Every structure is written in structure tokens, then in C-alpha cells.
Amino acid sequence: MLILLAFIIVFHITSAALLFISTIDNAWWVGDNFSTDVWRVCATNWSTCWAITDEFNEYQSIQAVQATMILSTIFCCVAFLVFILQLFRLKQGERFVLTSVIQLLSCLCVMIAASIYTDRHEELHQSHGYGMKVSEGQYGYSFVLAWIAFAFTLISGVMYLVLRKRK
Numbered sequence: 001m002l003i004l005l006a007f008i009i010v011f012h013i014t015s016a017a018l019l020f021i022s023t024i025d026n027a028w029w030v031g032d033n034f035s036t037d038v039w040r041v042c043a044t045n046w047s048t049c050w051a052i053t054d055e056f057n058e059y060q061s062i063q064a065v066q067a068t069m070i071l072s073t074i075f076c077c078v079a080f081l082v083f084i085l086q087l088f089r090l091k092q093g094e095r096f097v098l099t100s101v102i103q104l105l106s107c108l109c110v111m112i113a114a115s116i117y118t119d120r121h122e123e124l125h126q127s128h129g130y131g132m133k134v135s136e137g138q139y140g141y142s143f144v145l146a147w148i149a150f151a152f153t154l155i156s157g158v159m160y161l162v163l164r165k166r167k
Helices: 002-024 060-090 098-125 141-162
Strands: 034-036 040-043 048-051
Touching: 002 060, 002 098, 002 141, 060 098, 060 141, 098 141
Parallel strands: none
Antiparallel strands: 034 040, 040 048
8 A cells, every 4th residue: 555655646746747847848839949838939049038928919828828737737736735634634445535626627727728729829829929930840848748747637636536545
């Protein structure tokens, strides 16, 4: 049981780390001379970055992605704290339902963020506010990590739902 508990904790911490990296790092959309995420655009040739503001097309979509990624990260961290509390408070044989619900909310938020970005990426990168041609890029590793975090949070949410506290 101790090995299973250690595995679940490591899995959850890995999920949170993936969410932090995909939310913060500047690699959702990359090209030869630029990288962009949901916060800023960086030109790799000039080593300059500028924030994405309301001058950009589809700014509301970017704000939705920002908000849901932040919520997903917060929910994942709260789920871990609730799990630790429930680990010591629950009676033997009870399930970690509250932890599972919070983790599944995190899963839903990251899915919404990545789905919005997937659906709106063409319109997002056609803006004249970029100052360079970013439409000729491709998805970066932060975007891929967001989808991997979706799978991890979904799996851990289901694991908490199935898990019972044993001796």
C-alpha cells in the first residue's frame, strides 16, 4: 500500500509540474525566429519579448486560455493538499471523492484551454500586432505538455475515485 501511495503522490506532483511548465514556458507556438505562448511573443533573433495585449486579434481567446490554464494549475495544487488532508482524516474504507472531483475539474480546465488554443490557433497567429510572420509556425512542446497534463490529471482523478483508504 505504501508503494501505491508513493506512486500516486509522484504521479500527482508530475501532473502539477506539467501544468506549471505548460502554463509558464514560452513554447506553445514556435517557428524559426520566434516563440509564443499565451502570455508573450519572443523573437529569438533579437532576444526581445513583448506581451500579448488587446491589440492582438482574438485576445479574448488568449485570455480564456490563460484563465483556464491558471485555474487548472490551482485546482491541481488544491487537489494535492486535499488529498494529504484526507489521507489523515478519512476513515478506513472511504474513498477520496473530494480529491477526485477537484482533480477532474483541473482536467476539465486544461482540456478547455488546449481545445480553445487548438481551435483558434489560425486566427490567433494572423494578428498584425506580432510584427513578424508567426502564422508559419508549429505547435511547441508547451502545447504538447498541456495535452499530456490533461491525460495525467484525468488518470489521477479516476485513480482517486477508485482508491480506498486501507491499512
